[in-house]
Amino acid sequence: MSKVRVAGFSLSIDGFGAGLEQSLNDPLGKRGPELFEWFFPTRTFQAMFGKEGETEGADAKYAASANTGFGAFILGRNMFGPIRGDWPDENWKGWWGDNPPYHAPTFILTHYPREPIVMEGGTTFYFVTGGIEEALSQAKAAAGGKDIKIGGGVSTVRQYLQAGLVDEIHYAISPVMLGKGEAMFAGIDLPSLGFRVVAHEATEKATHIVLSK
Numbered sequence: 001m002s003k004v005r006v007a008g009f010s011l012s013i014d015g016f017g018a019g020l021e022q023s024l025n026d027p028l029g030k031r032g033p034e035l036f037e038w039f040f041p042t043r044t045f046q047a048m049f050g051k052e053g054e055t056e057g058a059d060a061k062y063a064a065s066a067n068t069g070f071g072a073f074i075l076g077r078n079m080f081g082p083i084r085g086d087w088p089d090e091n092w093k094g095w096w097g098d099n100p101p102y103h104a105p106t107f108i109l110t111h112y113p114r115e116p117i118v119m120e121g122g123t124t125f126y127f128v129t130g131g132i133e134e135a136l137s138q139a140k141a142a143a144g145g146k147d148i149k150i151g152g153g154v155s156t157v158r159q160y161l162q163a164g165l166v167d168e169i170h171y172a173i174s175p176v177m178l179g180k181g182e183a184m185f186a187g188i189d190l191p192s193l194g195f196r197v198v199a200h201e202a203t204e205k206a207t208h209i210v211l212s213k
Contacts, residue, residue, distance in 0.1 A: 002140065003147045003167040006157050008066025010035035010172045010206070016181035017154040024082050027095055034176045038206035039063055048101050058201045062208045066170060071146025072139035073106040074132075076156035080108045080125070087114050094125065105142040107135045109156060132159050154182035161188055167213055169195065172206040 011017050012035055019029030026032065039045050042063040046053030054060045081092050094100055099120040107126045114127040128135040139148045150160050160166050190211065199210040 002071070002143055002145055004136065004150060004160070004165055005070075005147050006150050006152075006160075006166055006169040006171075008039065008063060008170060008172060009152060009157065010039065010174055011184055012176045012178045012181070013173055014177050014179065015183055015185045016178040017152070017157075017184050018182040019178055020180055022078060022082060027082070029181060031176075031178055032181075034178075035172075035174045037176075038172055038174060038203065048096075058203045058208060059205060062170060062172065062201075066149075067101070069147055070104060070149045071143030072104055073102050073149045073151050074135050074139055074156065074160075075106060075108050075151045076153050077108060077110045079151060079153050079156070080110075086112045090114075093117055093119065099123075100125075105139070106151075107139050107142075109135055132156075132163060132165070136160075136165060154184050158184065158188060161190075161193060164193060169209075169211040171209045171211070173209060174206050 009017065017035070019026070019032040022029045022032075028035070038059045041054045042060045043053035043055045044060070044063040044067050080094055083092055094117075100106070100123045103122040105124050105126060107128050109132065110127050110129060112127075113129050116127070117125040119125065126138065128138060136148065150157055150166060157166075194213040195211040196213075197209060198212045199208075201208045
């Protein structure tokens, strides 16, 4: 049976999943890339650019598992791009160029309708205006029995957690303090939501924590 998973989600040790002031030049916000130092050298990340990368070790293992086996993805509007409000035109098609890394139906939460965008490599972006449950229903129908990944950002993950719709979480806790940014845990009681730690592994660049119900 398919699961709804958060996987490979990077956090600072003070619980922030992105920096402030996201923009075209800073898609992860100020200092946001510091959270992903564990991910950048891996084969999973480097393959997005046609390059070789690390294939062994815990970071590489968790990177691979966080990006395989999914039949559909759900992203918040900010994960798709820096544009706010109504779409000014049809030009913006995401951060990733012509061949995004999803290779599966990908559902974007938004208040503003837009026609689907068919990209190279099997990714089609669908824009869902009916909220998180409608997006999940569409993702389940499209996933073909595979897992569904809640890809972020922080606000989107928090909404799905608070609604009790997430089955498993993998956080990669980086040894970085941001002090400010998008806070993951404020008002979130993970034990009350039924989660327990089922695996943990530390590397030089991250501590990987897996939570499951």
